[in-house]
Amino acid sequence: AQKITQTQPGMFVQEKEAVTLDCTYDTSDQSYGLFWYKQPSSGEMIFLIYQGSYDEQNATEGRYSLNFQKARKSANLVISASQLGDSAMYFCAMSADSWGKLQFGAGTQVVVTP
């Protein structure tokens, strides 16, 4: 069975600091994708970043980077230079060609303080 684990239920981070959100996964599939989504209090799920299982380089999108360690089965999200607007719930998710659906972790609530 596939499983996504986010062990940090909540985090406080100061503005302009970097923050790392942990995500580990378990799957027997060789080809899979890892995704991070942001969900502000308004409710919309915003796609942030994607990492494919065969990608050798870590994905980056602006202030977001994904620290992919395949052997450890981890896909941590790093947000650099945090902003107040980064306060939200963050979900790690995984999908594979054999499933047809996205498996989400429990999420991490991030609060950015001035």
Added chain:
Amino acid sequence: DTEVTQTPKHLVMGMTNKKSLKCEQHMGHRAMYWYKQKAKKPPELMFVYSYEKLSINESVPSRFSPECPNSSLLNLHLHALQPEDSALYLCASSHALAGAYNEQFFGPGTRLTVL
């Protein structure tokens, strides 16, 4: 147009009412999804449509009835709901069925309250 739209934003209904949620995308995506999300929890998949055909039904009660009239539109018909069905209902779409390479794009959701 890189947007998934959902209407209505908010819906309050009684247990005997019949209502529908609507989702639309114009990105040419051929897979569309309905999720249910309770507060502080991850989204739970309900239904998946691929090329307008129901591909996955996650054992959802029959009081929820999905419909995909065309490749851009996805409806969720609601009938005789229970208070525990109150939740945020999210629609999403992707180029093809979710897999190793297909990210899903979500709409803003409909907040449903069942009285």
